[in-house]
Amino acid sequence: MFYPLSLFNRNRRAPAVREQAGASPFFRLQREMNRLFDETFSDFGLPAAFGGAFSGDGAPNIDVRETDTTYEIAAELPGVAEDDIDVELAENVITLRGEKRFERDHEDAKGGFHVMERSYGSFARSIPLPFDVDHEAIEAVFRDGVLRLTVPKPAEIIDKTKKILVRRA
DSSP states (O other), X not given: OOOOOOSSSOOTTSOOOXXXXXOOHHHHHHHHHHHHHHHHHGXXXXXXXXXXXXXXXXOBOXXXXXXXXEEXXXXXXXXXXXXXXXXXXXXXXXXXXXEEOOOTHHHHSSSOOSOOOOOOEEEEEEEEXXXXXXXXXXXXXXXXXXXXXXXXXXXXXXXXXXXXXXXOO
C-alpha cells in the first residue's frame, strides 16, 4: 500500500487515515517525521491551527489589556479544571500554573486513537507587572475555559496619569 509523504503541507482538517495492523515501516517513519516537524516548528508562532490554546512550550495563550484603572489578563485554559489552576503573585509577577489532565475514560475504552492532537500536562506562565500590586485587590474568575484576572492599578499611578488635550491648528 502506498502512503504519500507530505511533510510540509499537511492539512490537519483532513480525515484521519486508519493505520493497518501491519502498516508499512515507511508509514510509521512518515508519522514520526510529521510529529518531529510539528514539535520543532511549534515555537515559531504558527497560527492556532498548529498550536491551539497553548503555545509551543505548553504555556497558555493570554491577552493583557490596560485600562485607566486596571490591568486585565485573560488566559485560555480549555479542558483544565478549576481545582488544577494556581495563581501566585511574587515581586510584582503573576504566575499562572496548572495541569491539563488526560481523560482516564479513554484508557478503558477498547480500540486506539486514530489522531491525538490535544496536549496534556503541566503548564506555567509568568506576567510581570510595571507597578507594586496589592495581592488582596486582585480578582480572578474562571468560566468557560478562560481565566480572567483583574489587577487594579495603585492610586499613585492613576493620579500621575493625565490626558493631554490635543487641539487642531
